[in-house]
Amino acid sequence: MISKGRFIFLFYFTIVSSLKIVIKFMRIKLDICKFCVSWKKKIFLNISVEELAKAGITILVGPPNVEISNILDALSVDYGITFLSYFWESNPCGYHRNGYNLFPTQQYYKALFRVLDYWQWERTVIVIEKSNTFCRYKDFIEKSNKQVILLEIDDDSHHGFLRAGKLIRVICDQTNCWRNSNRLLVDLSPKNTYKFLRTALMLGMINLRNWYLITSLKNLAIFQQRFLTVTSIEERPYLMQKTLPNGRIIFEGFCVDLLDKLAENLDFEYKINIVKDGKYGEQINGTDKWNGMIGEILSGKADMVVAPITVTAGRLEVVDFTDPFLQLGISMLMRQPNRTTSSSLTSFLWPLSGSVWMYSVFAIIGTALSVILISLLSPSESAHEFGIMNSAWYLICILLRAGSGYNCQSLSNRIISAIWWSFTLVLFAQYTANFAALLTVERKSMPLNSFEELGNQTEYAFGSILGGSTMQFFKQSRLEIFQRIWSRMESTTPSVFVHSNNEGVERVLNEKYIFLMESASLEYQLTQNCNLTRVGTVVLGSKGYSIAVRKGSIWRERLTRQILDFNEKGIILMLKSNWWNNAQMNWFSHQRISLNSHMNFFHNHSHFFRSKL
8 A cells, every 4th residue: 555655756766757758759948937827917818828929938847726737738739738636626528639748547446346346345435525526436337236325515504514414314314324334425615614524513414324435635633633743833831842861851840840731631742933033913014914923823834822922803813723722911020129228326226217206306305294293293203303314214215114213103194104114015016117117128118000100201212013003002092091102112312112021021120111912921030039029919901822823724723722731730830930939049139138237237327336435
């Protein structure tokens, strides 16, 4: 049995050999001419062939288009040009060709009929696409003693194939072909063959009792598609290149782990290609062409996109998307503001605000005056013992929990002392707590906390990925605040747009720049660098990263079901935690409690006390 690869080799070898024989024996002049014919220029075919004949062209190889090829075949006779065709003729016995067809159409069908004889198919239902293909089976029906039923499908819609499937069931019921097994020879195009088999699956006709022989010479990847080409973009933590000790380069990351899980459950193999232009995908100058990963799918270079790519209205018109595997929104990433504290002689005043210190001084003075007044009026107190200095010292000692050597004798002064003691207890506890927090937590002030404040400020530049979904969101938004943000981004020079998340993070670290990015990628960047922070708590919009496939691909529904299953079982969350939570971080570059702060504080204050002593 001849393999597919060997058949293709023999086919093209036959074409080349035939051309060499014609050239050798006819001794004619052969010029290679690229002759591209557009559908809108059929009326100029006559003029074009005439010009080719005047130029000395003696052999014309026709395009794989039946209608144009038939016209060129007829014109070549008038101008003395030998016409060669190399494709499968749709009507090999209904049209007399003047030229030569190098495709072995009749030989192929003879081999097909020999296969049916070898398999001993006594009763066969042949499903054909057009009425003129009947001539292909004319000899087989006339010379064979087998029972053959021809079923023509003249409507390639879903309802047309549904009617054909039901008719096959009726035919088999009448001829009792269900008793042993049902044999069907499907002579349709690959696209219509897929539709027919899908309809048969709906009608319960895909089982061991139904045998299907598919005559399409094209690749059966439309039915199997077990090897998929995946295009992606190199971006942490979704996809990264890793060099092994033996020099081999492999891919790793969240998307690779997700692909491995999908391939394991859906039984397919894949190959990852990095998109050459490093873009996600947008229309090129308003034309029908797309760049980036979307362009790779449209050009047929890739079967799917597995990357941090979001669904937009424009992308959805040209490709299909699965349900999101990661939910996200738009957030703001910026560098941590510089610390507002530094060691100085007044560091001990920082735990309390200036107004609290001022009111505390007023409280000491007021309470001291109250003690003095009561000492003057009460017969139990000594007026000269509680003067202004002694009264203030008495209250300060209560604050510091120390003995002063003075004791109140009157009931009024003792009540005032108790109230003052309660007040100082709360004040001292508050001071201690704030002072401890001051030494362990750096105080930072955020310059803004919302998108509205972002659009109103001028200190920081802000931008997003060029051509990404975040940029499209602000560009197409009708809200005034988002229109103002887009206007600022569009008019700022130098450009505030970047080509990747990594480039945006670098600008955040090195410039006064706020990067508008997807929240899922932002969360990862926060685990990688402690100098980064999220602005505010608002996550703008609700979208997600999805897998993009070709329009009408059979993989969209399969992948969607599997992604939903992964989400229900927590597999997606587990894969995410492997790359987000377990990332290696340099904790020592961002220590919360600083030894230098302690040393500077005590060093400065020791100088202060030594100078006082």
